[in-house]
Amino acid sequence: MRTTDALRGLECLDCSELLDPAVAGGRCPDCDGILDPTYDYDAADLSLDAGAVGSMWRYADLLPFPREAAVTLAEGGTPLVPCPGLAESWGVGEVYVKDEGRNPTGTFKDRGQSVAVTAAREHGAEDVALASAGNAGQAAAAYAAAAGLDAHVFLPERAGFTQKAMVEVHGGDLSVVDPVGGDSRIGDAGAAFEAAMEDDWHPVQTFVTPYRHEGKKTMGYEILEQLDWTVPDGVVYPTGGGVGLVGIHKAARELRDLGRVEALPGMYAAQSTGCAPVVEAYEAGRDRHEPWEDVETVCGGIAIPDPGASDIVLAAIRESDGGAVATDDDAILDAALTVARETGLEMAPTCASAVSGAAKLAAEGEFGPDDTVVILNTGAGNKDADVLRSHAGRRRGGS
Ligand SMILES: *Cc1c(COP(=O)(O)O)cnc(C)c1O
Ligand SMILES: [Zn+2]
Numbered sequence: 001m002r003t004t005d006a007l008r009g010l011e012c013l014d015c016s017e018l019l020d021p022a023v024a025g026g027r028c029p030d031c032d033g034i035l036d037p038t039y040d041y042d043a044a045d046l047s048l049d050a051g052a053v054g055s056m057w058r059y060a061d062l063l064p065f066p067r068e069a070a071v072t073l074a075e076g077g078t079p080l081v082p083c084p085g086l087a088e089s090w091g092v093g094e095v096y097v098k099d100e101g102r103n104p105t106g107t108f109k110d111r112g113q114s115v116a117v118t119a120a121r122e123h124g125a126e127d128v129a130l131a132s133a134g135n136a137g138q139a140a141a142a143y144a145a146a147a148g149l150d151a152h153v154f155l156p157e158r159a160g161f162t163q164k165a166m167v168e169v170h171g172g173d174l175s176v177v178d179p180v181g182g183d184s185r186i187g188d189a190g191a192a193f194e195a196a197m198e199d200d201w202h203p204v205q206t207f208v209t210p211y212r213h214e215g216k217k218t219m220g221y222e223i224l225e226q227l228d229w230t231v232p233d234g235v236v237y238p239t240g241g242g243v244g245l246v247g248i249h250k251a252a253r254e255l256r257d258l259g260r261v262e263a264l265p266g267m268y269a270a271q272s273t274g275c276a277p278v279v280e281a282y283e284a285g286r287d288r289h290e291p292w293e294d295v296e297t298v299c300g301g302i303a304i305p306d307p308g309a310s311d312i313v314l315a316a317i318r319e320s321d322g323g324a325v326a327t328d329d330d331a332i333l334d335a336a337l338t339v340a341r342e343t344g345l346e347m348a349p350t351c352a353s354a355v356s357g358a359a360k361l362a363a364e365g366e367f368g369p370d371d372t373v374v375i376l377n378t379g380a381g382n383k384d385a386d387v388l389r390s391h392a393g394r395r396r397g398g399s
Contacts, residue, residue, distance in 0.1 A: 001122040002069040004060060006044035010035040010210050013312065021064060025123050026208050034309060035210035036250075037064045041258055048225075053077065056111055056218035062254060063115060064214060071117045071147040075110035076218050078102050080226040080374070085342050086355075087373075090362035094372040096232075097345055098223055101380030105166065107301075108219060108244060108378045109139035112212030116204040117143035119211050125202035127152060131193035132206075133186050133240070133300050134163030135379055140204050141172030152201060154193040157184040160300060162383050185295065186304060206241045207309045213247040220251025223374055224261055232265045233371035234322065234361070236354040238378055239269035239278055240304035242313030248376075249316035265374070266322035269313065270357030272297035273328045278310055282324035287311050298329050298387050301350035301379060323366060327356040333391040335359065336381065340388070346381030349388065 001022040010019045014033025021037070028035055044061045052058040052067055056076025060067045080096045087095040100108035113136065120128045128144050129152035130136060137153035144151035151172040155164055159176070167174045177184040177192045193205065203209055224231065231252070237245045245267055252264045269278045274297030277289035292305035307313065317324060327335075329349070336352035339345050347355065354375045358367070367373050381388060 002066055003064055004066050006039040006041070006061060007064050008038045008040050011038045021119075024210075025119065026203050026210075034207050034312070037210060037214050041254070044258075046258060046260070056114070056215070056222070059218050059221045062221070063218075064211065065115065065118050065122065069118055069122060070114065071121060071143050072114050073104040073110065073142065073146055075103050075114050076222065078222065080223060081343070081345060083343050083345075086339075090359055090367070091369055092362050092367045092373055093370050095358070096372070096374045097339075097343070097377050098219060098374055099345060099377045100219070101346060101348075101377055105135070105139045105142050106380035106383055107135040107139065108216060108376070109136045110143070111215040111218055112136070112243065113139040113143040113204060113215070115211040115215035116140075116209045117147050117149065119209065120149060120202040120204060121147045123202060125200070126150060127198070127201045128204045129193060129197060129201040130154070130203065130205040131186070131189040132159075133303065134159035135301055135383070136206070137172070138163045138166045138170075141167040141170035144172065145170045152196070154189045154196070156186050156189045158300065160383060187306060206243055213243045213250065216244040216247035217251040219244060219376070220248035221255065223248070224252065224255055227372070229255075229261050231261050231263045232374045234266045234268050234358070234367055234373045235376070236268040236270050236358045236361070236373060237376045238299070238302050238351050238354045239271055239313065240302035241307045242269065242278065242309060244376065244378065245269060246309065246312050246316050249320055252320070264320045267317050267320040268322045268357065268361065269317060269324040270354040271302055271324070271326045272299045272332060272353055273326045275299070275303045275305055276326040277305060277307060278313055279324040279326040281310060281314060282317060287314060299332060299350040299353055300384075301348065302353060323361065325357040325360055327353060327360055331356040333388070334395075336388055337392055337395065340381060345377065347377050348379045348381050348384045350384075351377045351379055
């Protein structure tokens with residue numbers, strides 16, 4: 001297995017055991033904890049790779065695998081778009097949108113799959129497998145195709161048409177999980193994936209592979225570099241499993257420890273009031289979520305009622321002095337249309353939860369006239385064009 005010089009190994013977040021990445025590829029074999037790549041930071045000089053401009057592999061010094069080993073479609077390197085109109089209307093100093101919609105399959109899931117599928121290939125796997133709400137499945141199918149591997153993708157009935165279709169377009173083995181009592185959801189897809197899992201399938205599932213949050217941390221490197229190594233006051237993130245939030249927080253901690261930045265940005269989880277287990281736990285002062293009972297939201301990418309690593313997400317929010325905010329679907333869809341109409345950026349409903357959430361935080365005084373706020377547009381608006389258009393029609397109709 002080809003790994004970078006700085007990689008020390010995979011550290012279990014529960015029992016602190018340090019494991020050899022050539023042996024471990026999923027959760028901790030001793031305690032089933034989440035494994036986290038750790039580095040010898042003295043050996044990483046963070047020399048940004050000039051040969052990989054426009055790709056997250058520019059930061060390969062602080063990734064587990066070198067650029068020569070990468071399964072890559074030039075993911076990452078996305079723009080940080082200033083939105084002065086939003087800043088003005090909220091009374092906030094500066095607002096930027098990190099536009100992850102410009103990734104190869106239209107979401108930031110590409111960053112996680114690039115590293116996770118690289119790991120699978122380095123392990124000698126021929127098959128990768130996961131359950132997903134949709135976008136991660138599409139990304140896994142694309143990266144498996146790039147690596148010459150087979151992808152087994154388990155999606156719930158309510159995953160979007162585009163995501164289901166593109167899994168098959170990439171040659172993936174798609175299972176749309178049978179409806180249980182009406183329509184199947186992410187939990188049903190997860191159960192079907194676990195039941196079907198074969199010994200020689202390599203998991204690229206959220207927080208089973210140690211590498212998805214690791215790929216997503218490159219969003220944090222890019223944001224801080226794009227802000228000239230100054231630290232925004234808030235990073236507002238549409239939170240499902242919270243993989244990206246944990247990754248961005250990890251990146252900020254690493255850059256602080258390396259002396260590149262002086263502080264940590266406040267990490268804010270945005271959710272829909274129709275599925276807000278992380279926000280509920282944050283507000284109640286708990287270390288872990290309680291499973292959300294009735295999921296009722298059009299924000300498919302963050303409709304995760306039972307996120308497996310909420311303790312890590314909540315710890316990142318608290319360590320960074322951030323917060324958590326939920327707004328309802330109507331406000332979220334309105335925010336997506338406002339952004340599309342006033343800035344030109346295309347944002348899926350899932351991601352617009354971070355816009356309506358940031359607006360609410362500004363209205364509550366959490367963000368003020370001297371603050372810089374970064375919003376993650378985790379995925380492209382045209383993946384859910386039907387949802388956005390029907391909301392636009394309802395608004396026009398005045399109901
Ligand atoms: C998966 C997904 C999310 C949530 O990601 P996590 O990092 O697991 O919280 C947000 N937005 C979009 C578009 C997604 O596909
Ligand atoms: Zn362990």
